[in-house]
Amino acid sequence: MEWNSWLDDYYARYRAAIFDPGIREALRQFHDVAVKVRADGRKLMFAGNGASASIASHGAVDFTKQAKVRGVDFNEPNLITAYSNDFGFENFMAKAVEHHGDAGDALVLISVSGRSQNAVNAAGTARERGITVVSFTGANADNPLKAASDIAFWCDSKAYNIVECTHMIWLTTVVDMLVGKAEYSVS
Template identity: 30%
Template sequence: MDLASFYAAEFAEHAAVTAATHEALAQPFAALVEASCAALNAGGKIIFFGNGGSAADAQHLATELSVRYITDRKAIPALALTTDSSALTAIGNDLGFEQLFARQIEALCRKEDMVIGISTSGRSPNVTKGLQAAKAIGARVAALSGKNGGDLVGLADPLLIVPSSTTARIQEMHIMLGQMLCGAIEKKLGLAS
């Protein structure tokens, strides 16, 4: 293996996907920020969920909002549906893995909330069902995806589809977009300079 070539190629692909994402997602990103702030201003919260690396992103972003991102400020109500091991195992065992997020949405989501599903492929049945459950409640429904958006096309609005088929690059853009969302929310709500 030529490690120097591998290293250079990974950075080159990352830079290309970053440039393509910058070009493609300005409008959907702005829509996500506006919808998130509208939910918070209406007394709602932001609910994140996803599987695997996307579960870690959901937890990371909920923490950035509920604790702090840029500056010390009041807490912003946000949570991830990927952290309660008792709920996750009970739902998976009793209702099936596809109901993992929908059941929690049924219990915790209100129409004032913003619900953000994260799926690199857009084809995670539990993410799709979670978003469908939130939509049925009347909550705002958005998603981060990649590839062609999969089953999230027509369901999530806004839908931020990273223009890549490489899972690692999609995940890199998801955490960047998510952290940008946290920063933009702080600024739009007047909580950071």
């Protein structure tokens, strides 16, 4: 295999996804929501499955520590297993939103497919409770999570690693927008 050509194509996919000019408006909107959440003393709630759960946890920490916007995630094993056992896996995120969410909060849901039923159900519960829904999806543009969101980040790729890494870059971009610079002390 000729790796240089393969890598050129691979990284071109990242450039097309990450730097899509259309994403700038969603970045600004999410920034503005986070500023309001911070000013009102509310919180950002994060959830995802698999690698998206890791991105959600990273987001909760960085928004809290760096951007001073209180963040929590729903990736605690006890919460997932208890709520899944009692309410069904497809409802554990929705029940977490029901029990932890308040009007004025925002919910950040991350799902490459945008079809994870637990995330879609959580978006519905959030909307019913007056909670802003921010989603990060990929694969097909026509997905139910994107449709149920107030602010939708969509990565035009079906390559999981590219979508997940793009989500992470967009998420941390908003953190840095809130801080106001790209380089700063994290201690």
